[in-house]
Amino acid sequence: MLYAIKIADVSGSQPLRDIHRKEHLDYLKTFDDQTIFAGPFLTEDCQTELGSMRFLDFPDRAAAVKHVSDEPFLVHGVQKGYTLHRIRPVVSNTWRDCPRKEGNLQFFIHALDKPGTSETRQELRDAHLAFFKEHEDVFMYRAPLVADEDETQQIGSVYLLDMPDAEAAKALWASEPYNNAGIYETANLYGWRFGRVFDR
Numbered sequence: 001m002l003y004a005i006k007i008a009d010v011s012g013s014q015p016l017r018d019i020h021r022k023e024h025l026d027y028l029k030t031f032d033d034q035t036i037f038a039g040p041f042l043t044e045d046c047q048t049e050l051g052s053m054r055f056l057d058f059p060d061r062a063a064a065v066k067h068v069s070d071e072p073f074l075v076h077g078v079q080k081g082y083t084l085h086r087i088r089p090v091v092s093n094t095w096r097d098c099p100r101k102e103g104n105l106q107f108f109i110h111a112l113d114k115p116g117t118s119e120t121r122q123e124l125r126d127a128h129l130a131f132f133k134e135h136e137d138v139f140m141y142r143a144p145l146v147a148d149e150d151e152t153q154q155i156g157s158v159y160l161l162d163m164p165d166a167e168a169a170k171a172l173w174a175s176e177p178y179n180n181a182g183i184y185e186t187a188n189l190y191g192w193r194f195g196r197v198f199d200r
Contacts, residue, residue, distance in 0.1 A: 001057070002036065002089060003064040004145060004158050006110055007074065007082040008051040016078045017049075023072040028195065031056060031067065037095045037141055037160060039195035041108045044166045046191030051079060053108055053192065055087065055141070055158075061148055083110075087143040087158060088151050095194060098140040100162040106140070107169040108192035112156040117183040121154060127177040135172065138162050156184070160192065 009017075017024075028038060036055040042048060052073070058064040064084055073079040093099070100106070113121070121128075132139060138161055145156035157178065163169040173179055173189055 001060060001064075002087045002143070003056055003058055003061070004085050004087045004110075004143070005054045005056065005064065005068055005082060006041070006051065006084075007053075007068065007071065007079045009049060010077060010080050013078045016076055017073070020072050020076045020078060023076075024078075027070070027072050034058065035095065036089075037098075037194075039106075039193050042191035042193065044107075044170075044189065044191055046105050046166070046193065050190065052195075053110075055143075061086075085145040085156065086148055086151065088146050089141070089143040091139070091142060093141050098160075098162075099137060100140060104162045104164055105166070105169075106192045106194070107161040107163055107166070108190045109157070109159040109161070109173060109187065110190070111158070111179070111184040111187035112145070113154065113183055114185040118154070120181060120183050121178060124177045124181055124183075131175070131177055138172065166191065 034057045036057065038054040040049045041051055041053045043050060056067065058067065068074065068082050068084065132142065139159060140162050141160040143158055144154040145158060147153040147155055161169050163172065170189060178184065179187055
């Protein structure tokens, strides 16, 4: 089962991050084979780290929760609080082979549906798919967030984009049919970069 994990940094924790960075990176290396993507999410200008994002393969939710609980940055107070959702990928890319252009920046979108919007989501499905077909070269990864007990029940979306800059990423996201129709209760666009362990 694939899971999307988003972990927030504690404000002012940079000194602790520097102290525990090696332990954190060594920990991530032990999950190399299970990692689809991993790296820090950032402010829109890609200058300041805000937390960690990971898409990983685990046998069940308990294993995913243990992975987060044992993360050195959480153990040592660099990070606090996380979200964890199952995902159902619609592309097969990983950090090893995803499309990206030299000189581009990467962006991460994490969006959760409003309650009661499944019918609207279905009505817009064709437009949604057409949008991604038109822009498939800029989406390194995309997947719906799904309920643990039923992967056909979509509750949100995650995307990784490869774009020239933040303005281009925001303009593209504003035109995405689901987002444009207001089905998301929360929709956050962040800068993102490949984690040091997973950009080789």
